[in-house]
Amino acid sequence: GTAQIGVTGLAVMGRNLARNFARNGLTVALHNRTTARTRALVDEFGDEGSFVPAESAREFVDALERPRRLIIMVKAGEPTDAVIQEFAPLLEEGDVIIDGGNAHYEDTRRRERELRERGIHFVGVGISGGEEGALHGPSIMPGGSTESYASLGPLLERIAAKAPDGTPCVTHVGPDGAGHFVKMVHNGIEYADMQLIAEAYHLLRSVAGYSPRRIADTFRRWNTGRLDSYLIEITAEVLSHTDAATGGPFVDIVEDRAEQKGTGRWTVQTALDLGVPVSGIAEAVFARSLSGHPALREASRSLQGPAAEPLDEEAAARFADQVEQALYASKIVSYTQGFHQIQAGSEEYGWDIDLGSVAAIWRAGCIIRAAFLDRIRSAFDSRPDLPSLLQDKQFAEEIGAAQDDWRATVATAVRQGVPTPGFSAALAYYDALRAERLPAALTQGQRDYFGAHTYRRTDRPGSFHTLWGGDRSEVAAD
Ligand code: NBP
Numbered sequence: 001g002t003a004q005i006g007v008t009g010l011a012v013m014g015r016n017l018a019r020n021f022a023r024n025g026l027t028v029a030l031h032n033r034t035t036a037r038t039r040a041l042v043d044e045f046g047d048e049g050s051f052v053p054a055e056s057a058r059e060f061v062d063a064l065e066r067p068r069r070l071i072i073m074v075k076a077g078e079p080t081d082a083v084i085q086e087f088a089p090l091l092e093e094g095d096v097i098i099d100g101g102n103a104h105y106e107d108t109r110r111r112e113r114e115l116r117e118r119g120i121h122f123v124g125v126g127i128s129g130g131e132e133g134a135l136h137g138p139s140i141m142p143g144g145s146t147e148s149y150a151s152l153g154p155l156l157e158r159i160a161a162k163a164p165d166g167t168p169c170v171t172h173v174g175p176d177g178a179g180h181f182v183k184m185v186h187n188g189i190e191y192a193d194m195q196l197i198a199e200a201y202h203l204l205r206s207v208a209g210y211s212p213r214r215i216a217d218t219f220r221r222w223n224t225g226r227l228d229s230y231l232i233e234i235t236a237e238v239l240s241h242t243d244a245a246t247g248g249p250f251v252d253i254v255e256d257r258a259e260q261k262g263t264g265r266w267t268v269q270t271a272l273d274l275g276v277p278v279s280g281i282a283e284a285v286f287a288r289s290l291s292g293h294p295a296l297r298e299a300s301r302s303l304q305g306p307a308a309e310p311l312d313e314e315a316a317a318r319f320a321d322q323v324e325q326a327l328y329a330s331k332i333v334s335y336t337q338g339f340h341q342i343q344a345g346s347e348e349y350g351w352d353i354d355l356g357s358v359a360a361i362w363r364a365g366c367i368i369r370a371a372f373l374d375r376i377r378s379a380f381d382s383r384p385d386l387p388s389l390l391q392d393k394q395f396a397e398e399i400g401a402a403q404d405d406w407r408a409t410v411a412t413a414v415r416q417g418v419p420t421p422g423f424s425a426a427l428a429y430y431d432a433l434r435a436e437r438l439p440a441a442l443t444q445g446q447r448d449y450f451g452a453h454t455y456r457r458t459d460r461p462g463s464f465h466t467l468w469g470g471d472r473s474e475v476a477a478d
Pocket of ligand 1: 009011013078101
């Protein structure tokens with residue numbers, strides 16, 4: 001065969017990835033379960049580059065140069081396993097199967113193990129950027145073996161987004177499931193970013209009394225500063241959009257029930273297993289879930305809230321500035337938590353993930369792309385063993401400078417009855433980390449009281465138990 005790469009699964013993502021490869025000068029073999037999709041791609045976009053359409057799995061495999069590199073872009077879960085089962089018997093030692101779908105990293109680990117035993121490389125690749133990214137340059141997070149990356153990396157570099165300094169947004173994240181793990185956390189951070197922006201909008205609307213259009217203008221202004229990001233940019237677009245049917249703001253005609261496909265939930269489930277406090281991401285997932293209980297919300301509408309305290313024009317403008325500080329500080333916390341989770345996953349699975357490189361490949365192409373990621377990259381590059389982003393001098397200073405306004409924002413939200421679970425959870429995380437002593441000591445006492453779970457003392461080593469039901473003397477528990 002002559003094709004350097006093949007794509008099977010030609011729905012929106014696969015079709016755009018295939019076009020991206022072809023537009024960048026590669027010969028691309030095409031395959032889809034329903035052959036009409038393959039033909040449609042060639043009919044519509046055949047002149048964009050060199051495509052080799054295949055009707056059958058055998059034809060597809062034969063179209064590829066060796067070692068074969070084929071990307072699966074089908075629905076995650078069982079369809080991916082079905083496609084692997086279909087192609088694996090047709091492949092030879094050294095060939096590379098790439099899964100570009102949103103697979104759970106545990107599935108990727110299993111598939112990699114099974115295929116490795118058959119001499120086939122399996123590379124789980126996280127791809128972010130949606131349809132547009134797939135076509136014009138996504139952020140790409142490949143896992144798998146170093147050997148497979150040597151053959152695959154140069155092709156991915158051609159189609160990846162380019163960061164402002166020109167580097168392609170792709171790096172070998174680590175072995176087996178590392179790429180899909182990092183993509184999962186990327187999506188968790190995306191949930192948190194979106195929730196924080198939504199809270200800022202809610203406050204500007206309910207407390208400052210701003211119209212959606214005015215909030216859009218405020219976000220556009222913020223987007224020229226340190227909050228410069230794709231999500232703020234598109235939020236301004238959504239908020240300034242007028243609904244054609246009603247002539248009112250689009251945001252007022254959309255049902256307020258947020259849906260989810262599950263990667264945010266996976267992030268939190270995994271974080272719980274790894275024991276990593278990702279409270280900001282968790283609150284974002286819960287906020288979507290709460291919005292999806294209309295009956296509960298309907299039944300709760302009559303519950304009491306505080307009296308409204310309208311702000312005058314000047315106070316509203318001052319409040320908007322405080323909200324910007326709260327949003328920025330909370331965003332630093334979300335990324336701190338997300339990178340902590342990647343660090344923990346890396347240790348748990350022995351992936352040796354370079355956190356600076358992860359921040360670097362998120363600078364363009366993906367949904368959470370933001371100017372701020374370049375600074376996260378430098379923080380981890382200058383100190384790869386940085387225990388937490390909050391320990392970076394610059395971020396610590398910035399969050400310190402924002403904290404008064406952050407607190408004022410949360411206090412106002414609480415007083416005025418506007419829910420800000422993201423801002424509040426982030427602030428609680430910040431304050432808990434700062435605390436000299438935590439009430440966890442009391443928790444340990446309670447646990448020892450009812451369950452003889454023992455505790456450690458601050459003044460000498462060992463585990464101890466107090467005879468709570470007896471004379472309350474202390475015994476060594478080791
Ligand atoms: P879909 O997730 O909608 O999947 C449709 C494709 O899967 C079609 O090509 C379909 O073939 C194929 N397929 C199915 Br369904 N079951 C199959 C089976 N048993 N055997 C063979 N093929 C099967 O497509 P998508 O939205 O392009 O997404 C592809 C992957 O990329 C997913 O894993 C998704 O999570 C991930 N992803 C999507 C985005 C995004 O923005 N949409 C972003 C990043 C990642 P058919 O034509 O014969 O029905």
